[in-house]
Amino acid sequence: MPRPGADALVWCNLRGVDSHGVLRFPWFVRLRGRGDLNPTPDIRIVREKAAILVIDGDRGLGSVTATFAMQRAMEKARQAGIGWALLTNTVTPLAIGYHTLISAKADMIGIAATYDRPNMAPYGAKAPGLHNGPLSIAVPARNHRPLLLDMATSVAARGKIDYALDRDTSIPEGWALDKEGEPTTDSHLASIMLPFGGYKGSDISMMIECLTGIMAGDPRVSSQLLNKDYDPRSRQNSVMAAIEIGAFTDVGAFREHVDDLIEAMKDLPVAEGFQEILVAGEPEDRAYAERSVHGIPLPAGTVQRLKHEADQLGVELPSAMR
Numbered sequence: 001m002p003r004p005g006a007d008a009l010v011w012c013n014l015r016g017v018d019s020h021g022v023l024r025f026p027w028f029v030r031l032r033g034r035g036d037l038n039p040t041p042d043i044r045i046v047r048e049k050a051a052i053l054v055i056d057g058d059r060g061l062g063s064v065t066a067t068f069a070m071q072r073a074m075e076k077a078r079q080a081g082i083g084w085a086l087l088t089n090t091v092t093p094l095a096i097g098y099h100t101l102i103s104a105k106a107d108m109i110g111i112a113a114t115y116d117r118p119n120m121a122p123y124g125a126k127a128p129g130l131h132n133g134p135l136s137i138a139v140p141a142r143n144h145r146p147l148l149l150d151m152a153t154s155v156a157a158r159g160k161i162d163y164a165l166d167r168d169t170s171i172p173e174g175w176a177l178d179k180e181g182e183p184t185t186d187s188h189l190a191s192i193m194l195p196f197g198g199y200k201g202s203d204i205s206m207m208i209e210c211l212t213g214i215m216a217g218d219p220r221v222s223s224q225l226l227n228k229d230y231d232p233r234s235r236q237n238s239v240m241a242a243i244e245i246g247a248f249t250d251v252g253a254f255r256e257h258v259d260d261l262i263e264a265m266k267d268l269p270v271a272e273g274f275q276e277i278l279v280a281g282e283p284e285d286r287a288y289a290e291r292s293v294h295g296i297p298l299p300a301g302t303v304q305r306l307k308h309e310a311d312q313l314g315v316e317l318p319s320a321m322r
Helices: 004-014 022-033 062-080 097-104 158-167 199-214 220-225 251-266 282-294 300-313
Strands: 044-048 052-056 082-090 108-115 135-139 147-151 236-244
Touching: 004 022, 004 062, 004 097, 004 282, 022 158, 022 300, 052 062, 062 082, 062 097, 062 108, 062 236, 097 108, 097 135, 097 147, 097 236, 108 199, 158 300, 199 220, 199 236
Parallel strands: 052 082
Antiparallel strands: 044 052, 082 236, 108 135, 108 236, 135 147
């Protein structure tokens, strides 16, 4: 039986996206312990039209609620050509590429974005005023694996700093600021994320908030910054959308053209310092193939925290982690 919560965590680790893998589990335990995460959510469709849905996730785990939302969006797309689900009141969907890929495997284009409280400095600021909300688009190909864009609007996802903490290493310059708004490479001091591409990441982040939180009547940024009925609990709003390719063009031809696009990119002359040209999702696909055979390496800090949670919950860890 599919288990979106566990499957999404392991899927991230298999793809080398350790920042969104099992290192998040202790955080989920803490969220549940203080009542911020509902382990048995009553996921409800609260508004519906021909191509749209508004879904209340009842503070459920995002990998569960977002899977539900994407599946409902795909049902709408089969009927109307496009399905757009606005998912509210949910906890982080983790790597949202997990959900857009569901659509790509069904001959659809998947689009997703999500947003939470401010944790990133807008371009030109030294205090958090935006969330580094991620954006994902997945597109099917024929002979190649789907193109899969899954990116934060910050230079690096917050989880990459958590991963550096578990490895007890520093972070690169330009990733984050400390609490005083000063640049830092110390993973223990990193507090405020920085947008990718300066104003570009900053502005894309702001637009994602318009599509998610503001559209849902739950503005996560302005309500906190302006002290307007702010709910301090971890809560996200997301968009999960699907486009039925066959409603617009021949699916087989589309897949072939995506293959042609990929091959055209990879045939270009390689710049100095590079060995080849990679396309969206390709590094992660290669990590998946490698780790599926040889296993998933975890930092000592991640293993230690998982052991602690297992002891607290009375759960036996896999033998490889004992």
